[in-house]
Amino acid sequence: MNGYIDIDNQGVTLNSRYKIEQLVKNGAIVIEKPIWQENLICVITNPTFDIAIHCYSEEIFNSIKNDEQKIFCTWLIHPDAGLMSGIIK
Secondary structure, three states, X not given: OOOEOOEOOOOOEOOOOOHHHHHHHOOOEEEOOOOOOOOXXXXXXXXXXXXXXXXXXXXXXXXXXXXXXXXXXXXXXXXXXXXXXXXXX
């Protein structure tokens, strides 16, 4: 239970790149100005790989939001974020 998302809601492994596009095709919605809410996902885009993190608590959301100037984040909402991250079994 770490909050990382490596599979979609069908159990298919996400590629290490283009996770935003994969998650949108799987039902996620990109949001511009995030506030903490259930099912919030942050995708951090790096030159060689992407990291998708389920912000399952306000504390995690705030820690990422505070570093947003140093990292490139795209915020999404997906109804199955908890399932995909393993937070909800």
